[in-house]
Amino acid sequence: MILRFGYVSTALSLWEATPSRTLTFTNWKKQEEASRKEKLYHITEQNLKNTIRILHYNIAHGIELYRMSSSLVPLATHPEVKWDFVTPFGDLFKEIGNLVQKHHLRVSFHPNQYTLFTSPQEHITTNAIIDMTYHYEMFEAMGLHKNASINIHVGGAYGNKEEAIGRFNENFVKLDENIRKQTTLENDDKTYTAEETLRVCEQHGLAFVFDYHHHWANPGEQTVEELLPRIFATWEGTGKPPKFHLSSPKSEKLIRAHADYVEVEFATAFIKALKAYGKSADIMIEAKAKDKAALKIVEELGKLRGFKRINGGAIELK
Template sequence: MILRFGYVSRALSLWEASPSRTLTFTQWKKLDHESRKEKLYLATEKNLKSTLRALYYNIAHGIDVYRMSSSLVPLATHPEARWDYLTPFGHLFKEIGDVVRQFGLRVSFHPNQFTVFTSDKPHITENAISDMTYHYDMLEAMGLHKEGNINIHVGGVYGDKALAVSRFDENIVKLDETIRRQITLENDDKTYTALETLDICERHGFPIVFDYHHHWANPGQEEVEDLLPRIYDSWEGFHDRPKFHLSSPKSEKEYRSHAEDVDLTFALPFIKDLVAFGRDADIMIEAKSKDQATLKFVEELASLRHFRRLDGGMIEV
């Protein structure tokens, strides 16, 4: 079986390569029309070019799995500052998509924690729809709208989990069907367990992105090995193998926070469960050291018996 590993957003090994340069609304309001345009254009161009730099870095280091920054376009969804970012930067979006397809990479987005569909406040759902549309529009500009996933959490509980889930069921269908086809749902570390998230996924036909660290912090009653058949089944009919998230706790006290690297001892039970199941998987490393943590973890894993490193971010078991 093949395990591919990737990382989130920024390649720390590259100099000045943040894909998340921003312009706050407060800063934007202080500027005149031309200065606003100049600042927005400059930040967006740098973010897109940094994304390209990260992709080429990944290709050079054999890393096939990559999550793009959700902050590529500053103020893209702010109701007072929305602007046409697709027309002036269409060539860069297209170049990103061309590179992804040419080298067989797997990319995704993960909107922030405020993009939820469980709220009873209509404006929060409207904002979530706007944010999901923004992510989809970028994938479409890249030509990746049928393959790139947009991963979200179920959302909050608001004192009544059953009612919140029913609101999710009601609100998520307000999202355009073409966007819903690209959704994956992830279990979280406080509220919705993997089993609860799986139930929702199966009801809506969404694949689940299983987060091992979150499951460790918020496990429910199920063991990983018992969940894997349903996790893999949720990906049936989709073009990609299942994706998982992997990180380890920062400390005993801050056990929900991500550490700089992934502790092999912490991660090994999860890896062994995947190996016992015996099917290929993509694993997103969510460590603070990003690309460096990913390459380090793959190197450590490859030092174990039965694990052979095929590339920078790829292991054969």
């Protein structure tokens, strides 16, 4: 049984390597037309090149799980800016895809909380479809669109969960089928519990990403142990182990905020539940210290009895 660990977006150990440089619409609008294009091109190129740097860093450190930044392309979905970001950077997108495929990395995107399908307002759904399409088009440019995933939350409840889930069911199917196939859903820390999110996944044939910290803050009625068989079942047929999210609360008062690192004591119950279930899994570390937090939790777990570190980002459990 293998547990692989990864992190989100930025490798803090690398100097000046953010893949999320951006350009506001206000600043874009102030520029002359030639300058607008130049700035968009420059920032996008830097973000893609930094993503390549990060992937090489991950490969060198044995980190096979990575969530790419959703901000690789500035203003890609703005209605007044929409621009062809694929053609000028085709080689860089392909280089990213080739690295991922050659080294058997697992990558994903996680659009922001405004990408949702439960809103009673039609324009919110329209914008969600535009945003999901943007992420999918990046994966297409990388040649990863049939393998990588785009993870979202169910969305808001708007005072009535059942009605909101009904709207999700109606609105989600408006999304292109190919994009739906690459979509995963995650439980959240305030509204939809793991069991509620699982039901939506099961209805739409989607894989479920279980967030342990969110479950701890918003537990519902079922334990991790009770949920695991259904969680793993949603991943059958994908060719991939289930993906989980793991972080620690920042403090006793800020229980939903993420700490810099993952406390082993907090994570122990979750890790033990996975170990007892006995099947391999991938765990995305959502801590503020990014790659440093992922490497640290692997190092700490590797010191425990029954846990053997097999590379920078993976543990074998016996």
